[in-house]
Amino acid sequence: MTALTCEALRDDIISLLYDDGELAERSRAREHLAQCVACRIEYADLKGVRKSLGTWSLPVPAEIAPARTTPKWLHTGFAAAAGLALGIGITTAGRGLLSPVAPAPQTASVTAPAGTSSQTQYVSFEQFQEALKAQDARHSQEIERLRQSLVQNSGSAPAGPIRVSDGSAAAFERMLRASEERQTRAFEARLVGLRNENDLQRQYDMAQVAAGLAYIDSRTGADAARTSELMKNLVRVTAKPQDR
């Protein structure tokens, strides 16, 4: 392959390198590369340069928090709902221990009898209710046993229903406080972002206003000059002949 041909096909090789330009150019380049080792090596080198170029990325601009897509009350609502759910969870979990009458369980599962397949079994509503009652009774017995063992260990029976311990309430309080702090931090970060955004917008608006004012100034100046010129002409035309 002559150097002249290689030189002449350089543009086509660039088209192939960037997959841009006419299809015919790229086809010519492919055909040439298939025959010319020197150009194949150069093509690989140029691809390598392109790969290196790809490592240079723009610096990350000062991060501006994305626009809030959910209203603030929703976040607060979630936190409150989570707190409430947690509270209910604690209370519900505790009720079995607190009250001699076991409450209806939140969820129930029907366990397959031993020796049967572990696949999901479909049962009638009555069977399900019975299974629930049986499980309820089993849990009540377990709770009762636990209570008795607690009484024996402490040496005295509890006077009444046990309250949720102060420790749990404090932990719940702490969690709520942490959640509130997180919300506050997120809100402040958003505020900073908004402030930056506003500053940029303000600078841009000021520049636009300045450009507009400059334009108006130039127009006003030209108008004033023209008016003055007209007035002078008017005065000259209307002046008495002896005054001219």
Add this chain to the structure above:
Amino acid sequence: MLNPAQMSDEQLVEAFQAGHLAAYDELVSRWQGKIRGAVWRVLGSTEDAADITQEAFLRAFRGLKAFKREAKFSSWIYQIALNLCRDALRRKKGKSYVSLDEPEPEIPTLVSKSPSPLDRSEGSQVAERVRQAIQKLSEEQREVIILKEYEGLTFAEIAETLGLPTSTVKTRLYRGLVEMKQHLAREGVTSAMSIPDSNAS
């Protein structure tokens, strides 16, 4: 006027020329990131990039009424920004944004695999070398490489932006890449790319 976000650049320019100033806001938000990136790469300075980008859009705002819609808005705004870059570089001629006397750390060879933290650190060193090498290119080559490699413009769009024939764009690109290869090789940066077989793609 339609929702500006759903309009093409051409429609936005038309709307602006018909007196809908809001159309310009959409053009600005659509293009300022790209323009700022291109300016930053040409100048190698983030502060100047912000100023020049702002100035470019200000000039575009002033000139958009008289803008003939034969050219694309994107080509036109790139053109304005690149002209401002050239002015800025001329003003700062003699001042280099890059210290050429920096101590030379060991430069690794790029290899193709998923990046580990070490690779990322090495990648950033390569990126720095690339940045320096680009700054060493002539203005003409640098502009073409930036518009093609980083802005993703087609040869035709670059030709329109720079007011050059497509063949000149390709020649500048080729020469720029060859120079980049030499600069990078001197800095010890080589990218391992396999030589294509006879069925090059």
